[in-house]
Amino acid sequence: MSATEPLMEVRDIEKHFPLTRGIVLARRAGAVKAVDGVSFDVLRGETLGIVGETGCGKSTTARLMVRLLEPTAGTVRFEGEDITRLRGGRLKAVRRELQMVFQDPYSSLNPRKTVGSIVAEPFAIHGLHTERAERREQVKGLMDRVGLNPEHYNRYPHEFSGGQRQRIGVARALALGPKLLIADEPVSALDVSIQAQVLNLLRELQRDMGLTLVLISHDLSVVRHMCDRVAVMYAGKIVELAENEALYSEPSHPYTRELLAAVPGARSDRRTITG
Amino acid sequence: MSTVEEPPLLRVEDLRVEFPTEDGVVKAVDGITYEVGRGRTLGIVGESGSGKTVAAMTVLGLTRVQGARISGRVVFEGVDLLGLDEGALQRIRGNEIAMIFQDPSTALHPLYKVGAQIVEAVRAHQDVTKAAARKRTIELLGLVGIPDPGTRVDDYPHEFSGGMRQRAMIAMALANEPRLLIADEPTTALDVTVQAQILALLERLRAELGMAIVIVTHDIGVVAEMADEIAVMYAGRIVEMAATETLLNRPEHPYTWGLLRSIPKLDGPRLERLEPIKGSPPSLIDPPSGCHFHPRCEYAQPDHARIDPELLPLPDDPSHSVACLLEPQMRRKLWEESV
Secondary structure, eight states, rough: OOSSSSSSSEEEEEEEEEEEEEESOOOEEEEEEEEEEEEEEEEEOEEEEEEEOSSSHHHHHHHHTTTTTTEEEEEEEETTOOOOTOOOHHHHHHHEEEEEOOSSSTTSSTTTTTTTHHHHHHHHHHHHHOOOHHHHHHHHHHHTTOOOOOGGGOOOOOGGGGHHHHHHHHHHHHTTSSEEEESTTTTTTOHHHHHHHHHHHHHHHHHHHOOEEEEEESOOOHHHHHHHHEEETTHHHHEEEEEEHHHHHHOOOOHHHHHHHTTTTTTTTSSOOOO | OOSSSOOOOOOEEEEEEEEEETTTEEEEEEEEEEEOOTOOOEEEOOOOSSOOOOOOOOTTTOOOOOOEEEEEEEEEEEEEESOOOHHHHHBOOOTEEEEEEEEEHHSSOTTHHHHHHHHHHHHHHHHHOHHHHHHHHHHHHHHHHHHHHHHHOOOGGSOOHHHHHHHHHHHHHHHHHSSEEEEEEEOOOOTTHHHHHHHHHHHHHHHHHHEEEEEEEOOOOHHHHHHHHEEEHHHHHHHHEEEEHHHSSSOOOHHHHHHHHHHHOOOSSSSSSSOOOOOOOOOOSSSOOSSGGGGGGOOGGGGGGGGOOOOEEEETTEEEEEEOOOOOEEEEEHHHHOO
């Protein structure tokens, strides 16, 4: 396996959700083509951005990549292995390498569990660090790594602010030492002054741990700041995929141009933000 | 132009709103003062918990819940709205002052046709027949850019997209040609292309109808293009207020600096890292002593934990006010060094 080989290859994936009519005798009445033939590579160590508006299929794509959903057609290869139809133990093993950070730090953490047990749950699922004291040390190390006070091990999610909760989500995703981290709108639920903290954390982790990061976002300026390459999705398809600089300076697809023009106040050639 | 200065359309004076809770008294709005002139747009920018929404809702008497303690003055066209009873306020609400809310999918009743809901708003304040109100509704839907308004008037809210629902909310708000429109995060729930359309629509309506707008948002980018003036709120107070150009190019308050710096840009060099504001927004039950921002301010001096700064106009620009204990020369130097 060479280092230049992509970490993940996504080929022609489709995800159609059936629409049914009738309650007792449900008949298929068509399908929502949430993802409609998408192909791209995720390169080792890069940050790939996927941008698009509500309903363009970007979150569905993320879920297909980590096999939280099974595609209707197409393949997803991770390190050369086709993971599209994996089941059981083999799927569980691959999941260790693919982790996800979710959008809403309020609903993605179980309110009745302590932070320590939330972060330790991946260990429990995969039967790692079974010795109690060792598990605790691992969890504390992770909490420290994402900028949380390890002494807050026994606290509950409600005792943390939104930004801190998102750090808990990141710590949980890192627990198994994944190769690929997919962050689905990781900062859109956070206050502006806190967004920058979480974005900086993701960048540091990526650099220090050699992670490959896929960032899903509707926010073009966040993606520009974070990503090496950017895919623009529209109606279930990728309409443009380009290097960061090229996409923002010379967008070639009309939809990308429209998206960029729509961002209020973010360009300095208009009445604008400096600093 | 007369030489005598015209009184502003709206003047909010030392407004305070407190909510007693089990954990203590939440000082949601802690003494704010601002004015909005006829046909002007004021942007109120703040993060969640800064009191911006409570401040906006209080103008319309929407925070008069049991136990809420409200003081100060809200003078609209020479009348203090805080002194009015519910009935008198009802005649102003939706008539002379209208409000649009953040989430257009929850602000419309799902079981009534969109048109019927706007007809209701028209007839609440105007003595017109149903037919006339319906005609006006179709006209309003056309004005806010709903295609084929004569047909869409009979649609239910679920048949509208998010952007169309927000347009319908704006149509409803405009039903009685208000002189003031309060828009609370009008585009936050919308996609960026739809957001641009809604902002352009508000701008056009302001120009055509001459109404004033107060736009409340966490996104300084939204008000950068629309507002004549911007007020920045932090922990229930206005910490800086100035003309939009001035606030964006020569901000004086370290919190405003932080807000501007922590947002990634669409052009200019890509930075290695963003400069976040350290810490998190404070509790409004037990706000920090002295300058409320001092625990997060990198330029805080020891006595800033003791002295509470007032919002004062700058000596050389009375239209620019700031509540900061740093020396003006010092602030200017710090900002210029960082740009």
